[in-house]
Each structure stands twice: as structure tokens, then as C-alpha cells.
Amino acid sequence: MKFLIQRDRLIQSVQDVMRAVSSRTTIPILTGIKIVAANDGVTFTGSDSDVSIESFIPKEEDGDELVEIKELGSIVLQAKFFSEIVKKLPMDTVEIEVLNQFQTVIRSGKSEFNLIGLDPDEYPHLPQISEDNILKIPTDILKTLIRQTVFAVSTLETRPILTGVNCKVENGKLYCIATDSHRLAMRTAAIDTQSEETYNIVIPGKSLNELNKILDDTNEPVEIVITENQVLFRTKHLLFLSRLLEGSYPDTSRLIPNESKTEITINTKEFLQAIDRASLLAREGRNPNVVKLTTIGSGLVEISSNTPEVGKVVEQVQSQAIDGEELKISFSAKYMMDALKALEGLEIRVNFSGAMRPFVIHPVNDESILQLILPVRTY
The missing domain is CATH 3.10.150.10 (DNA Polymerase III, subunit A, domain 2)
Structure with a gap:
């Protein structure tokens, strides 16, 4: 096997397939990356038997030559060393050649590495998947x-x-x-x-x-x-x-409530930042990372946390609207922040069906995404 390849494409493909390579595998050959040079380009494969990733670099793309195949063949190279080597090669072009006994030479500019390869025939075949649907x-x-x-x-x-x-x-x-x-x-x-x-x-x-x-x-x-x-x-x-x-x-x-006793419409970013600040003092104590939300009239929502040995924080946020019953509820600040970061949109709607029932968060006018959080009992 012998081919020349563009270094930046080589690095990208190796980084991609490395995500499937595990150093803790019980199958030694899976600590390597399989490289196959064929007439149409070069394929790199990494696997830990749970996940397999294959990256293909064609001979040419959009008129640019990416790979020059001089001799067909295949090899498995130790992923750890091979990935470090390709990142640090000096020139834009890399030549990879397999000699006898799986000895592999990697050349770039005046740099030359010799790696001992493994027999590619011992590398497990990826399962063939029928593509009916x-x-x-x-x-x-x-x-x-x-x-x-x-x-x-x-x-x-x-x-x-x-x-x-x-x-x-x-x-x-x-x-x-x-x-x-x-x-x-x-x-x-x-x-x-x-x-x-x-x-x-x-x-x-x-x-x-x-x-x-x-x-x-x-x-x-x-x-x-x-x-x-x-x-x-x-x-x-x-x-x-x-x-x-x-x-x-x-x-x-069954978890998603179909009724709502209190509905709050509020700016996503302001709500997220207020919870983030309240969580600063909520990291210690009996209920770590728990913040409390209270509706206090005039469309105001109070976000607070209180840790006796640290201190307390109280902040009011103006909502767009509060409909329904008054509410006091406690929840994990981390879970709420994760949910808010995942949502898209400037405003969210939060539907509560009681202080100890799960509550649901939607972006306003978007039913395709839903976040649900269970409250925390704080007494």
C-alpha cells in the first residue's frame, strides 16, 4: 500500500474515527485505526465494537486532488501514536507506505516515521446493514x-x-x-x-x-x-x-401533566441568568443546588435560595404574564439551567400543576420541544 494525501483532510478523518477508539478494549486490534487504500480513495475506520466510525477521503473533490493512490492495500496502525504523528507533521502532503511485515513509513517533508502495523485481516468487519428503509x-x-x-x-x-x-x-x-x-x-x-x-x-x-x-x-x-x-x-x-x-x-x-394551575410567560435569558445567580449560594447544605420560585403579584417572579451556613439571595424577575393560582415551588437549579439552555426562542411558557407535580417548559409558540422537571421537596 502506498498513497499521498492532504494533511488537513487526513487529520480531520483521523480525529473523527478516533472518537470510536477505546484504550480499554479487550480486543487489542481495536486500539488501532484501519486504513484501506482503494481505487476511489482512502477509508479510515475506528471501532470499540459498540460504536464504529468510518471516514472516506475521495481521490478528488470539487476539482482538488486529495489523494494520489500509488499502490492499493490496507493496514491497521496504533491509533494513539498515528493520531499524534499526523497532527505534528511539517508539510501539507503526507505519504504513507506499507513495506513487508506490516512495517509502515509515514513521510512528510524531511520527517519520516516508521510504525509497526497490525494485520488488517484481523480487524473485525463492520456488520452489513440491509438498506430497505x-x-x-x-x-x-x-x-x-x-x-x-x-x-x-x-x-x-x-x-x-x-x-x-x-x-x-x-x-x-x-x-x-x-x-x-x-x-x-x-x-x-x-x-x-x-x-x-x-x-x-x-x-x-x-x-x-x-x-x-x-x-x-x-x-x-x-x-x-x-x-x-x-x-x-x-x-x-x-x-x-x-x-x-x-x-x-x-x-x-404518563409523566406529562395535561392540566395547568399556574402559567408563567417569561424572557428566557433573564430567567436563566436569575437562576444562575441564585444557584451561586445554593451549592452547599441539605438540599444542594436547589432554588425556590415564588409568584408575588404584579407579574413578578421571585427567585431565591437560602443556605443557613452560607447566606441567601433573593431576586425579582418581571414576567410577561402570570395566569392562575399563586405558586411556591423548589427545583434543581442545574436541571432548570440545562433545560433553558436547550430551548430556542426569546420567551418561554412554564406550566405548573402544583408545588409537588412535574412542570413543563415550552418556547412560546413552539410545541415541538418540551422540557419537564420534577420539583424538590424542601421541608
């Missing part, structure tokens, strides 16, 4: 869906199913739901599909976080293929494969 969604919308839900997954392994995002496809819509049983995030978006089939899967939150980091902010479509135990995301030059979590996701529709 392809779903399509613009990349930027998929990134938004992930950003607005994935933060609410559970980080505890006690209920593994809650460490993933529940994705349902029905009637041309994709529903994404995440909950850690103290809060819930839900977002819906239209999806392009030729099939009537419905899906209900759970994708690990870790996988979606990695996918979000390597997707570009474009409106180019991402193709999604779902099988019984895996999901494939594919863009022009990227292939991202993740296993699915096994088990059934809890029915979260």
Missing part, C-alpha cells in the same frame, strides 16, 4: 434534536435503558425523548421516509454525543438505517454505526 433528516436538525435531548439521559448504570435516548418514528415524524427520572426532554421533527414502518429504539447517549461532535452544521441530509440491534447514520463521506440499548423504554407520556 432509509430515513432522511437534514444534518442541522438532527444535531439540534440531539442537543436538546441528550443532556437529560441518566448517567447511572442502575437503569441502563435510561442512559439512552428513545427515538420513535411514526407518521413521518421522529420523536426523541430522554429522561433520568428527575427530568425529561422531548423534541419532534419531520423526517423523510418512503416507508410506513414505525420504529421504537433506544440509542446510547454516549453514541449520540460523539455523533453530534463529528457532524457538520449543514442542511445536507443524513441517512438513517435502523435494524434490530443497530442504527446507522451516513453522510456524504462519513458512516457512523452504533449498537442499540436492549429493553423497553418506560412510557413517558
Whole structure:
């Protein structure tokens, strides 16, 4: 194998596939990156057997030559060393050549590295996925869906199913739901599909976080293929494969209250900043990070926190409107701030159905996104 390649594209592809490489794998060859030089370009693959990422660099793109293939072939190189080397090479062009016994030479300018490679035939094959039903969604919308839900997954392994995002496809819509049983995030978006089939899967939150980091902010479509135990995301030059979590996701529709006793409409940024300030003194004590919200008339909302051994803070925020009963409620400042950062829009609507019932946050005039938080008992 022998080819010349543009260094910046090489670095980008290696960084992308490195996201799937784990140093803690029990399969030694998976600590490496597989490189395949074919007639049409070079493919890089990284995998930890749960997530596999493949990045393809074509021979040319938009009239620019990216790769010059001199000899076809493949090799697996230790990811840790290879990724560090390519970042620090001196010139814009890199030559990679495999000699006998998997000895690999990496040249750039006057710099030359010799790496001992591994047998590419021992690298596990990515599973072949039949592509009967392809779903399509613009990349930027998929990134938004992930950003607005994935933060609410559970980080505890006690209920593994809650460490993933529940994705349902029905009637041309994709529903994404995440909950850690103290809060819930839900977002819906239209999806392009030729099939009537419905899906209900759970994708690990870790996988979606990695996918979000390597997707570009474009409106180019991402193709999604779902099988019984895996999901494939594919863009022009990227292939991202993740296993699915096994088990059934809890029915979260029962959590969402369908009545409201108090409704507050308020500026998102002002509300977020007031809660952020109140949380500064709420980090210690019996109920760490808890702030209290009280309606005090004239459309005013009081945000406060009180930690006896530290001090207290009180701040009033003017809302656009308060409808319904008076309210006193306590909640996690972190959960509220996470939810507000995920929402889009200048104003939000918060619907409360009692001091100890979950409350729901929507952007004003947008029902496609919903955040739900359980209050905290403070007495």
C-alpha cells in the first residue's frame, strides 16, 4: 500500500474515527485505526465494537486532488501514536507506505516515521446493514434534536435503558425523548421516509454525543438505517454505526401533566441568568443546588435560595404574564439551567400543576420541544 494525501483532510478523518477508539478494549486490534487504500480513495475506520466510525477521503473533490493512490492495500496502525504523528507533521502532503511485515513509513517533508502495523485481516468487519428503509433528516436538525435531548439521559448504570435516548418514528415524524427520572426532554421533527414502518429504539447517549461532535452544521441530509440491534447514520463521506440499548423504554407520556394551575410567560435569558445567580449560594447544605420560585403579584417572579451556613439571595424577575393560582415551588437549579439552555426562542411558557407535580417548559409558540422537571421537596 502506498498513497499521498492532504494533511488537513487526513487529520480531520483521523480525529473523527478516533472518537470510536477505546484504550480499554479487550480486543487489542481495536486500539488501532484501519486504513484501506482503494481505487476511489482512502477509508479510515475506528471501532470499540459498540460504536464504529468510518471516514472516506475521495481521490478528488470539487476539482482538488486529495489523494494520489500509488499502490492499493490496507493496514491497521496504533491509533494513539498515528493520531499524534499526523497532527505534528511539517508539510501539507503526507505519504504513507506499507513495506513487508506490516512495517509502515509515514513521510512528510524531511520527517519520516516508521510504525509497526497490525494485520488488517484481523480487524473485525463492520456488520452489513440491509438498506430497505432509509430515513432522511437534514444534518442541522438532527444535531439540534440531539442537543436538546441528550443532556437529560441518566448517567447511572442502575437503569441502563435510561442512559439512552428513545427515538420513535411514526407518521413521518421522529420523536426523541430522554429522561433520568428527575427530568425529561422531548423534541419532534419531520423526517423523510418512503416507508410506513414505525420504529421504537433506544440509542446510547454516549453514541449520540460523539455523533453530534463529528457532524457538520449543514442542511445536507443524513441517512438513517435502523435494524434490530443497530442504527446507522451516513453522510456524504462519513458512516457512523452504533449498537442499540436492549429493553423497553418506560412510557413517558404518563409523566406529562395535561392540566395547568399556574402559567408563567417569561424572557428566557433573564430567567436563566436569575437562576444562575441564585444557584451561586445554593451549592452547599441539605438540599444542594436547589432554588425556590415564588409568584408575588404584579407579574413578578421571585427567585431565591437560602443556605443557613452560607447566606441567601433573593431576586425579582418581571414576567410577561402570570395566569392562575399563586405558586411556591423548589427545583434543581442545574436541571432548570440545562433545560433553558436547550430551548430556542426569546420567551418561554412554564406550566405548573402544583408545588409537588412535574412542570413543563415550552418556547412560546413552539410545541415541538418540551422540557419537564420534577420539583424538590424542601421541608
